[in-house]
Amino acid sequence: MLATLRRFVTAESPSLEKAAADRCCGVIAEEWSKHGGRVECIAQKHRGDLLRLTHAPSKSRPSGQLLILGHYDTVYSTGTLAKMPFRVKGGTAYGPGTFDMKAGIVQALFALHALQQTETPLRKRLVFLWTSDEEVGSEASRKLLEAEARRSDAVFVLEPSFGPRGLLKTARKGVGEAKLIVHGRASHTGLAPQEGINAIHELARQLARIEGWNDFRRGVTINAGLIEGGTRTNVIPERARAVLDLRALRVSDMRNLERRLQALRPFHRGARLEITGGFDRPPLERKMSAALFARAQSIAKQMNLSLGECAVGGGSDGNFTAALGVPTLDGLGAVGDGAHSLREHVLIGAMPARAALLAALLSTA
Numbered sequence: 001m002l003a004t005l006r007r008f009v010t011a012e013s014p015s016l017e018k019a020a021a022d023r024c025c026g027v028i029a030e031e032w033s034k035h036g037g038r039v040e041c042i043a044q045k046h047r048g049d050l051l052r053l054t055h056a057p058s059k060s061r062p063s064g065q066l067l068i069l070g071h072y073d074t075v076y077s078t079g080t081l082a083k084m085p086f087r088v089k090g091g092t093a094y095g096p097g098t099f100d101m102k103a104g105i106v107q108a109l110f111a112l113h114a115l116q117q118t119e120t121p122l123r124k125r126l127v128f129l130w131t132s133d134e135e136v137g138s139e140a141s142r143k144l145l146e147a148e149a150r151r152s153d154a155v156f157v158l159e160p161s162f163g164p165r166g167l168l169k170t171a172r173k174g175v176g177e178a179k180l181i182v183h184g185r186a187s188h189t190g191l192a193p194q195e196g197i198n199a200i201h202e203l204a205r206q207l208a209r210i211e212g213w214n215d216f217r218r219g220v221t222i223n224a225g226l227i228e229g230g231t232r233t234n235v236i237p238e239r240a241r242a243v244l245d246l247r248a249l250r251v252s253d254m255r256n257l258e259r260r261l262q263a264l265r266p267f268h269r270g271a272r273l274e275i276t277g278g279f280d281r282p283p284l285e286r287k288m289s290a291a292l293f294a295r296a297q298s299i300a301k302q303m304n305l306s307l308g309e310c311a312v313g314g315g316s317d318g319n320f321t322a323a324l325g326v327p328t329l330d331g332l333g334a335v336g337d338g339a340h341s342l343r344e345h346v347l348i349g350a351m352p353a354r355a356a357l358l359a360a361l362l363s364t365a
């Protein structure tokens with residue numbers, strides 16, 4: 001598993017560099033083709049090609065489909081390996097994309113390998129889909145992954161687990177971005193202050209109102225992460241803008257937040273508000289993963305493994321599949337830490353058990 005991980009990680013695959021990503025896609029495809037099944041590189045114009053691997057039951061007709069989902073793109077640009085090489089120290093493997101989420105792809109490959117070696121009969125068709133743009137919003141791959149999810153009875157997402165105990169992610173917040181733009185009226189601060197409508201002042205009041213919508217207990221957050229406006233101090237600014245990060249654990253809270261944003265009215269009667277954007281990824285609600293998690297837990301118990309769960313604030317492609325009403329279990333990938341940072345790593349010793357857990361899930365689903 002470690003040798004395969006090394007091959008995947010040393011093929012750098014930044015989301016925004018198609019040529020490099022395509023090479024990585026080829027490396028993963030080559031590894032997969034050793035295990036039979038149908039290997040398809042689905043060509044993309046601007047992003048790395050998508051990789052779909054299909055394994056059907058050999059004897060019977062498939063009684064459904066299971067989707068095993070993940071992404072091979074990383075947030076690291078080409079050349080990162082020079083300052084952050086793939087290296088093994090003790091029981092830990094370091095390198096860009098080890099944890100998020102190439103070790104997850106390795107685990108899925110070895111889960112398949114284990115099923116084949118033990119001649120475990122498949123009841124359902126297995127579709128492994130490795131995408132290339134999850135780290136940049138999944139715009140190119142979303143259609144295909146949603147189409148595969150619709151055909152599936154369950155989706156297993158090989159995104160990293162959480163924390164040193166490798167908790168599965170049974171709930172994920174929905175995530176969005178909105179822009180709040182205030183249009184005021186410019187004027188000279190000395191000659192005609194009464195004629196101006198200060199867009200910055202209006203924006204500040206709106207943000208103070210919006211701040212009150214945060215509800216940490218319910219998992220609702222709204223964060224103004226960026227503001228701009230004005231030109232110079234002796235000009236009453238005619239325009240100001242804030243970019244907001246929106247998150248919610250429940251679909252109803254997501255809708256509510258969007259409604260409230262659209263319903264904002266200016267404090268100053270002469271000002272005008274413009275609101276764009278909203279949620280990109282709906283929440284992955286726990287009820288969409290509860291049954292799958294219970295099964296994973298009972299399998300883990302038989303393996304003498306303790307398996308916990310958690311809710312996280314970040315989204316993944318599992319948010320899309322769960323929103324379609326397809327049971328989705330996320331965080332089945334590697335155990336480790338430091339995603340998107342120089343210290344990104346996985347615990348090597350946890351990889352075989354996680355692969356075995358996935359194999360058992362796939363053979364009993």
Ligand SMILES: [Zn+2]
Binds near residue numbers: 100159160
């Ligand atoms: Zn990821």
